[in-house]
Amino acid sequence: MKTKDENILHNRARKLAQPDIIFSDSEKERLHFAKFSIGNDSYCIETHFIKEIISVKEITPLPGVPSLVKGIINVRGRIIAVFNSYNIFQIKNNKNITSGKVIIIGSLEHQKEFGILADTIEGTLDIALNEINPAPQNLSGLGAVYIRGISQEGTIIIDALPLITSNELVINQSI
Numbered sequence: 001m002k003t004k005d006e007n008i009l010h011n012r013a014r015k016l017a018q019p020d021i022i023f024s025d026s027e028k029e030r031l032h033f034a035k036f037s038i039g040n041d042s043y044c045i046e047t048h049f050i051k052e053i054i055s056v057k058e059i060t061p062l063p064g065v066p067s068l069v070k071g072i073i074n075v076r077g078r079i080i081a082v083f084n085s086y087n088i089f090q091i092k093n094n095k096n097i098t099s100g101k102v103i104i105i106g107s108l109e110h111q112k113e114f115g116i117l118a119d120t121i122e123g124t125l126d127i128a129l130n131e132i133n134p135a136p137q138n139l140s141g142l143g144a145v146y147i148r149g150i151s152q153e154g155t156i157i158i159d160a161l162p163l164i165t166s167n168e169l170v171i172n173q174s175i
Contacts, residue, residue: 105163112164
């Protein structure tokens with residue numbers, strides 16, 4: 001039985017062995033994503049929304065905040081809110097993440113940045129616009145708003161802009 005790393009290497013080799021294909025204009029427009037796991041599923045988010053990815057060290061819990069908020073972290077003097085991706089995307093078997101990664105996303109235009117938890121970082125991928133399948137119609141809950149679609153390989157594509165501009169993911173800064 002192949003290990004996870006062997007499967008990844010095998011899939012990469014198979015992709016590289018494909019013959020060159022001439023793409024139409026719609027197939028040429030590709031988006032660049034960082035791929036990560038939450039629970040047993042693979043997710044990705046466009047790389048230009050990612051400020052940095054750091055290892056989970058110590059997340060300071062905040063009393064009286066919604067369950068979406070895991071806590072805050074200090075990143076080189078910046079206080080960053082960290083959201084529990086298990087709760088955002090309503091993933092069952094919510095475990096207490098004590099290791100893993102914090103993906104810090106943001107937008108200069110919206111002057112907002114925060115972190116979401118990921119179990120592992122799986123790498124990067126490019127997806128042509130015409131290869132993005134629409135999200136299933138039966139999605140519900142808060143996380144459904146943030147799902148852009150699904151890749152042909154089954155990776156769930158997060159729509160970062162609604163995530164960044166959401167009022168649901170704001171911690172009131174007044175004291």
